[in-house]
Every structure is written in structure tokens, then in C-alpha cells.
Amino acid sequence: MKALICPEPGQLALIERPDPQRGEGEVLVRIRHVGICGTDFHIFGGKHPFLEYPRVMGHELSGTVEEAPEGSALKAGDAVYIVPYLSCGTCQACRIGISNACCNIKVLGVHTDGGMAELISVPAQNVIPAGGIALEDAAMIEFLAIGAHGVKRGGITARDRVLVTGAGPIGMSAIIFAKARGAHVTVMDTREDRLGFAQSDLGADAVLFADADAETNAARLTGNDWFDVVIDATGAAPPIERGFGFLAHGARYVLLSVVRQDIRFSDPEFHKREATLIASRNAQPDDFAEVVAQMQAGRVPTRALNTHRGSLSDGVQLFQDWSRPEAGVIKAILDL
Incomplete structure (x- = not known):
């Protein structure tokens, strides 16, 4: 063969x-x-x-x-x-x-x-x-199941303001399944074409360009409350570390990415928010079933x-x- x-x-x-x-x-x-x-x-x-x-x-x-x-x-x-x-x-x-x-x-x-x-x-x-x-x-079911699993791990509901960082395929899968749960979804990336696609084809509610003004714009977008859930799908250590700065008090930070480097963050800032850091690895049978159901319903x-x-x-x-x-x-x- x-x-x-x-x-x-x-x-x-x-x-x-x-x-x-x-x-x-x-x-x-x-x-x-x-x-x-x-x-x-x-x-x-x-x-x-x-x-x-x-x-x-x-x-x-x-x-x-x-x-x-x-x-x-x-x-x-x-x-x-x-x-x-x-x-x-x-x-x-x-x-x-x-x-x-x-x-x-x-x-x-x-x-x-x-x-x-x-x-x-x-x-x-x-x-x-x-x-x-x-x-x-x-x-395409497997890569979509990765996002579905991360959304499940984050316990996302319709009341949540979600930030997905990284608008590659895995980030896009997270957008799809966060939106399926009714969340308000903002997407951050360095590529304008990916941000445009996230809004036009995936239903993202807002976008942030990942430049030096991203924090200022995110604060304005959320009324200084930041995000209830941040999902990282960038695959790189610097934006993962930057993502800690977008967490609301009581927020959950879901890492879909895996990188070789150690990840560093400010413990006082993380601790005072009583935030939760969540690893999300691969996917489970119910995540695959969720993808199939959403595909059958025409939502992917x-x-x-x-x-x-x-x-x-x-x-x-x-x-x-x-x-x-x-x-x-x-x-x-x-x-x-």
C-alpha cells in the first residue's frame, strides 16, 4: 500500500x-x-x-x-x-x-x-x-471534538463571556461549540482574515486584534469585567501567558494548546481572582457524539x-x- x-x-x-x-x-x-x-x-x-x-x-x-x-x-x-x-x-x-x-x-x-x-x-x-x-x-470530526471537549471542560453556559485566543482550526472548533451553548464569544488573533471568518462563518460576536492595544480594547468591550472563560488555542507559550491577563474574577482558563516550554504567570493576580486553570486533552466519546449531532443538525x-x-x-x-x-x-x- x-x-x-x-x-x-x-x-x-x-x-x-x-x-x-x-x-x-x-x-x-x-x-x-x-x-x-x-x-x-x-x-x-x-x-x-x-x-x-x-x-x-x-x-x-x-x-x-x-x-x-x-x-x-x-x-x-x-x-x-x-x-x-x-x-x-x-x-x-x-x-x-x-x-x-x-x-x-x-x-x-x-x-x-x-x-x-x-x-x-x-x-x-x-x-x-x-x-x-x-x-x-x-x-473533520476529530479536530472538532477537540474544541467540543475544551468547551465542556470549561463548563461554558449561555451566561458566559468567552474569549477564544487563536483562530486556527482548533480555536474555530471551540468557537462553534461555545456558540452552540449560547455563550457570547470574542475571538483574538493576529490575522485579520481569520477574525473575519470567525465572525462571518462561525458566528463570533466580537473580535480582538492581538496587538499592543488588545487589553485596552478587551477592557472596553467587557466594561472592565474581562472574560468568564478564556480558551487558548494558539499553540505558543507567549500568548498562553498573556491570556491570564484577560481573566475575570472567578474565571476558568482552558488550555487546548500544548507547548514544550514552561508556562509562567503571576500567582497573586491569578489567586486574587480565584481563577481556575484547566487542561483539555484530546476528546471523549460524548464529544465525538456531540460533533456528529451538530453536523447532522447542520450547525457545523x-x-x-x-x-x-x-x-x-x-x-x-x-x-x-x-x-x-x-x-x-x-x-x-x-x-x-
Whole structure:
């Protein structure tokens, strides 16, 4: 089968490798679409903290069942998406129901080879019927579930004023699901085009340009009350640290981003607000179900989000083209 591999940072190659053999309790899936994630660009750029090379990337996956275990509810030809978090089921995290933070987790395309390949074999519990969602849209379920999980972790309600920092795809997913809960959502970014998209296509209520005047403008926007929930999706330490300054008293700060560096903040300022700092990692089954439900209800602008398409065979060049900011990629999808 064909596979797109990243042998080292900055390098990609389309290779031939043997078809995977379906293991016991696994489903063999023929990949049809692969969403390209910021994680993949970080892997390509050598910036991901949890990775060893070489690696076949790809964790935003949809396809059709090639072969399923005897007795499975799945059958050959079924349209499915893949939950890419392979959890052990026995560790402390799994025992308390947070398999998304499994102590022994292996994420497809990160800790183990992923789905930028024609076939993949994964545990049956990680293969979910697409529920009538078009397969090209089903390849976007995972990244949307990340935002849905962060919104859930933040306990967002209709009374909250929410600031999403970073208007990339993960930030956009947080906007979509915060708005679905009725919150008033402000978005902050350094790119005017992303801010415009957040308002015109995602329903953001207000925007802030992330310049030296952002704090002054945020204070004016909120009547000096600041934000009940701040969700960081920037993927960089300096804006994460800056985000602490936008917290209202009693606020929750949700970190969707993960970075290599230590994060520093003023403890007196954080303490006097009795604020809460929340990590949000991956997503859980109910988050995936929430995405599917919102897609089925027509509340996710999938056509607007999917800005770039191309084939796996052209992936070496396309991946490099799409990694440039001037390409204007929101969500790119490789088709097989």
C-alpha cells in the first residue's frame, strides 16, 4: 500500500509498504480521507513534544470497513470515522473514565503510525459508524471534538463571556461549540482574515486584534469585567501567558494548546481572582457524539472549513504548500 511518511523534520516521502494485517479484535479500514492538523504541521516542523521519527502521520480519519471481526456490528463497506486515541483500558486514568488522558495512550500519527496510508488496522472500539455524515466531513470530526471537549471542560453556559485566543482550526472548533451553548464569544488573533471568518462563518460576536492595544480594547468591550472563560488555542507559550491577563474574577482558563516550554504567570493576580486553570486533552466519546449531532443538525459549516483538498499521491508537495501561512488553509484534506 502507499503511505506518506515523515522520516525526519522537514522531510516527507510517499512510500510503498506491506498492507497491515488485521489483529484480533481489530477492524481493517480503507482510508478515504485524512484531515491535516496543526499537530501534523508541528511534526513536519520538528516541534511536537511527544514524537519519534520516522512517523506516518494522520489522525483525522474517515474510511470504509475492509474487514471486521466475527460478531462485530460493523461489516465490509460501512462508512466510519476513527477515534485515534488508543487507550490501555486498565490504568488509573482509564479506570476513572478519562481514557483521553490514558497513562499509556498511543495517538495514531503521533505515538504510532497513523492514517496517511491506504489501509490501517485499529481496535474495534475506535471505529465508529459515520451516522450518515459524508466521509469528507467525517474526516473533520476529530479536530472538532477537540474544541467540543475544551468547551465542556470549561463548563461554558449561555451566561458566559468567552474569549477564544487563536483562530486556527482548533480555536474555530471551540468557537462553534461555545456558540452552540449560547455563550457570547470574542475571538483574538493576529490575522485579520481569520477574525473575519470567525465572525462571518462561525458566528463570533466580537473580535480582538492581538496587538499592543488588545487589553485596552478587551477592557472596553467587557466594561472592565474581562472574560468568564478564556480558551487558548494558539499553540505558543507567549500568548498562553498573556491570556491570564484577560481573566475575570472567578474565571476558568482552558488550555487546548500544548507547548514544550514552561508556562509562567503571576500567582497573586491569578489567586486574587480565584481563577481556575484547566487542561483539555484530546476528546471523549460524548464529544465525538456531540460533533456528529451538530453536523447532522447542520450547525457545523463544513464546506467553509474545508478550504483545501488534494490526493495522497500529491501529498509531499501539497503538505509543504499548505504549511505556508500565505496558503490560507483552514482545514486541508487528503483524499485516497
